Every structure is written in C-alpha cells, then in structure tokens.
Amino acid sequence: MNEVIVALLPWLPLMLKGFALNLWIGVLAMLLACLAGVCLGTLQRARSRVLRLGARGLTQLLRNAPWLVVMFFVMHLLPYEWHLTGAVISLPAWLKAVFALALPAAGNASEIVRGALQSIPRTQWEAATALGYGPVAQLRHVILPQALRLMVPPALGLYCVVTMSSALASLVGVGELLSASREILAATARTDLLLPVYGLVLALFFFYIFPLSLLARSLERRLAYR
Amino acid sequence: MKRILENPFIALHAVSKAYGDTPVLKGIDLAVGRGEVVCIIGPSGSGKSTVLRCINALAEIDQGEITLDGALIGSPQLPLQQLRQRVGIVFQSYNLFPHRTVLQNVSMAPVQVLGRDRHAVEQEARALLQQVRLEGKEQAYPGELSGGQQQRVAIARGLCMQPQVMLFDEVTAALDPHTVKEVLGVIRSIAAQGMTCVLVTHEMRFAREVADYVYFIDQGEVVEHATAEAFFDTPRDPRTRDFLDTVL
Numbered sequence: 001m002n003e004v005i006v007a008l009l010p011w012l013p014l015m016l017k018g019f020a021l022n023l024w025i026g027v028l029a030m031l032l033a034c035l036a037g038v039c040l041g042t043l044q045r046a047r048s049r050v051l052r053l054g055a056r057g058l059t060q061l062l063r064n065a066p067w068l069v070v071m072f073f074v075m076h077l078l079p080y081e082w083h084l085t086g087a088v089i090s091l092p093a094w095l096k097a098v099f100a101l102a103l104p105a106a107g108n109a110s111e112i113v114r115g116a117l118q119s120i121p122r123t124q125w126e127a128a129t130a131l132g133y134g135p136v137a138q139l140r141h142v143i144l145p146q147a148l149r150l151m152v153p154p155a156l157g158l159y160c161v162v163t164m165s166s167a168l169a170s171l172v173g174v175g176e177l178l179s180a181s182r183e184i185l186a187a188t189a190r191t192d193l194l195l196p197v198y199g200l201v202l203a204l205f206f207f208y209i210f211p212l213s214l215l216a217r218s219l220e221r222r223l224a225y226r
Numbered sequence: 227m228k229r230i231l232e233n234p235f236i237a238l239h240a241v242s243k244a245y246g247d248t249p250v251l252k253g254i255d256l257a258v259g260r261g262e263v264v265c266i267i268g269p270s271g272s273g274k275s276t277v278l279r280c281i282n283a284l285a286e287i288d289q290g291e292i293t294l295d296g297a298l299i300g301s302p303q304l305p306l307q308q309l310r311q312r313v314g315i316v317f318q319s320y321n322l323f324p325h326r327t328v329l330q331n332v333s334m335a336p337v338q339v340l341g342r343d344r345h346a347v348e349q350e351a352r353a354l355l356q357q358v359r360l361e362g363k364e365q366a367y368p369g370e371l372s373g374g375q376q377q378r379v380a381i382a383r384g385l386c387m388q389p390q391v392m393l394f395d396e397v398t399a400a401l402d403p404h405t406v407k408e409v410l411g412v413i414r415s416i417a418a419q420g421m422t423c424v425l426v427t428h429e430m431r432f433a434r435e436v437a438d439y440v441y442f443i444d445q446g447e448v449v450e451h452a453t454a455e456a457f458f459d460t461p462r463d464p465r466t467r468d469f470l471d472t473v474l
Binding site: 126128129130131133142146 | 307321338383
C-alpha cells in the first residue's frame with residue numbers, strides 16, 4: 001500500500017493538471033451551452049411558427065445526439081487552424097472538445113429554459129396583462145424572475161454531466177486527466193498501479209461532482225414555492 | 227328588451243365571441259351605470275366569466291362593441307393599457323406573483339406600469355392592506371397566506387391601480403366557506419364606497435344583498451335582467467326560475 005502511494009506521488013501534479021483541464025473544458029462548454037440554450041429555449045416559445053419549429057428541431061437534434069459521436073464529429077469537422085484575413089487562429093484540440101461538449105449540452109439547456117418558461121402558469125401572464133404590463137415587461141418583471149429559479153437546479157445538474165463528459169475528450173487526444181492517467185500507466189508499466197490510478201481518477205471526479213449534485217438537490221427544494 | 231341607460235359607464239352592444247367553433251357569447255347587451263354594482267349570474271359554462279374578460283380585453287371579441295365611459299375599447303381614445311389601468315380585475319385563482327411579497331404584489335404595477343413614485347405607492351398599498359385587514363402581512367409571500375388572505379391581497383392589488391371599475395370573477399369559488407365571508411365583507415365595503423363593480427358570482431344571497439342590478443346569462447345569451455329585488459322576487463323567465471330553484 002505504502003509502496004503504491006510512493007510510486008504514484010511523483011505523478012500527482014500531472015494528474016491534477018489534467019483534472020484542471022477537465023474543469024476548464026467543463027466550465028467553458030457550460031457557458032456556451034447556457035448562451036445557446038437561452039436563445040434556443042426562448043425561441044421554442046416564440047410566436048412565429050417558423051422560429052418555434054426551427055428551434056424545436058435543432059434542440060431535439062442536439063439533445064438526442066450521442067455525446068461521443070458529436071465529439072468525434074466535431075474533432076474531424078473543425079480544422080486545426082483558421083485563416084482569417086491574414087491572421088491565423090489555431091484551434092487546439094481542447095477548444096474543439098469545448099465546442100463538442102457545448103453542442104449536446106445546449107440542446108439540454110434549451111429544454112431546461114423551455115420547460116421553466118412553460119411551467120409558469122398562463123394565469124401569471126394574464127394577471128400581469130390585466131395590470132397593464134406589456135409583453136416585454138411581463139417577461140422581465142413577472143415571468144423570468146420565476147423561471148430563473150426553476151432553471152438553476154437542472155442547470156447545475158447539466159453542468160455536472162458536462163464536467164463528467166469532459167473525460168470523453170481523452171479519446172480524441174486531449175491531455176486531460178484520463179489521458180494523463182493512461183500515459184502514466186504506460187510509462188510505469190506496472191499493472192499493480194492500474195486500479196489505484198483509475199481509482200484516483202474516479203475519486204477526483206466524484207468528490208467534485210457529488211457536492212454539486214447535493215447542492216442542486218437542496219436548491220431544488222429550497223427554491224420551490226409553497 | 228335591452229337595458230337603456232342614459233350614460234352607461236360600461237356598455238356591451240351585441241357582443242359575440244367564439245372559441246374555435248364553439249360560440250361562447252351570442253350577442254350580449256349589457257349596461258352598467260357609474261357607481262353601480264352589477265351581478266352576472268348563471269350556470270357554469272354560460273359565458274359569464276368571458277363577459278368580464280372581454281370588458282378588460284383579456285379576451286378579444288368577434289363582433290359587437292364595448293365602451294367604457296363612452297370610449298370604444300381598443301380605439302385610440304382608449305388604448306389597452308389605459309383601459310387596464312381604469313378597469314381592475316380579481317380572478318378566481320388569485321394569480322398573485324409568488325416571487326414577490328404581499329406589499330410588492332400590491333405596489334409593483336403602479337410603479338412599474340404607471341411610473342408613479344415608489345414611496346407614495348407603498349404608502350397607499352399599506353393603507354389598502356389595512357383596509358382589507360391584512361396589516362402585518364406586508365412582508366409575507368403569497369404562498370404563506372390562506373386562500374382568503376391571498377384573495378384579499380389580489381383585491382388590494384387591483385385597487386392600488388386606482389381603477390374606476392372593479393371586475394370580480396367568481397372570487398370566492400375557490401375558497402372554503404368560512405373564508406368566503408371575509409372576502410365578501412371586503413367587496414361589500416368597496417361597493418359601499420361607490421366603486422363601480424361587476425361581479426360574476428355563485429353567492430346568490432350576497433348578490434341579492436349587494437347588487438343594484440342583475441343579469442342572468444345562459445348559453446351565451448342574456449336570459450333576463452332586472453333590479454336585484456325584482457330579479458330575485460319575481461323572476462319571469464322559466465329558465466331563471468329553474469336556475470334560482472336549484473341554487474337557492
């Protein structure tokens with residue numbers, strides 16, 4: 001046991017650095033997903049039929065695409081670098097992984113937004129109308145403040161899923177935690193380290209995600225009315 | 227057979243409305259005088275609530291016209307926002323804003339819609355809450371109140387817009403019997419202050435006591451209308467008699 005710890009210790013900084021990349025990818029992907037999700041989700045409730053159906057179709061497409069397939073797809077679809085009128089913008093693999101995770105997450109975020117807006121009873125719009133609020137003011141003063149509370153817990157849950165899924169990036173050559181672990185195992189060539197290394201990977205993810213999902217659950221209870 | 231008032235405050239002329247293929251109102255004529263309390267009664271699904279919703283343009287009418295103090299609603303003389311400031315409505319299901327305190331529920335629209343001074347409005351809101359006997363509940367959230375209390379907040383919220391007419395849409399239908407009394411008491415005092423009121427209600431005894439004039443609507447038509455006394459004491463139409471027999 002002690003011997004295993006001593007053997008692993010020198011590799012720990014590498015693993016933590018890998019995990020930091022997982023977290024960074026997760027946060028960025030979630031931010032993108034939220035932005036796209038708010039737009040798509042609101043458009044799913046738009047008055048215009050074309051916008052509504054378009055947003056709904058895109059949402060379903062994104063939401064029902066397997067995350068790993070999207071990951072491979074984006075990796076091979078996006079170029080390594082972008083030539084923009086002289087300037088060269090390079091797209092490192094980790095950034096492509098961010099986009100790849102953001103796409104299916106955006107589909108889920110869109111549904112969270114749509115669901116929250118939809119669960120505000122029609123009578124709330126009506127009461128605001130009867131008090132003289134215009135459509136934008138209704139959304140701003142009455143509907144959104146209520147809907148946002150409903151969105152927070154499921155969004156936190158989605159963030160957990162996105163963070164966990166960042167490990168998929170290891171399959172397309174991003175040097176995150178899982179990739180680092182495989183390299184360590186290859187370098188040490190010791191089979192007795194297999195379980196401890198993967199166990200550590202599991203523990204890192206678990207102790208980051210678990211408190212968050214607990215928080216999501218307690219928020220869900222606390223933010224509910226009545 | 228339609229009621230003729232010289233200067234009706236609210237007047238409906240041959241108002242028709244359908245939801246899809248289902249006609250809800252079939253040529254309703256109705257008049258309410260200034261300061262009057264008018265009750266609309268009738269069986270469920272007769273279109274009573276739709277009449278109220280048409281008066282403040284929550285529901286659009288297909289045919290006919292509705293005027294408020296002589297101005298056609300929706301016309302340039304009476305744009306919808308002005309209409310809704312002048313006509314308050316209280317719903318059966320209260321429809322308070324659950325994310326705002328009682329005081330905010332009452333005071334937010336005058337500040338946010340009419341642009342009035344927050345301080346002055348809150349002063350008035352407190353006075354109104356006192357009038358509906360809810361002093362001390364200013365900082366509570368709607369979810370913490372009983373149905374009767376919520377409904378009284380909703381009434382105060384309507385009054386805080388300083389409307390000229392209050393519409394009450396079956397406001398006691400969702401309440402248990404002993405809280406009905408406290409809400410009816412508040413409506414009684416509002417009516418006594420001279421506010422023009424139109425009530426859709428199933429509380430026949432209350433209608434008889436508080437109403438100046440009564441309309442009986444069935445299947446989207448006005449069957450009978452008369453002063454409260456005449457209506458309840460000497461109903462003429464057999465349909466009215468049947469209805470009164472079943473509810474009284």
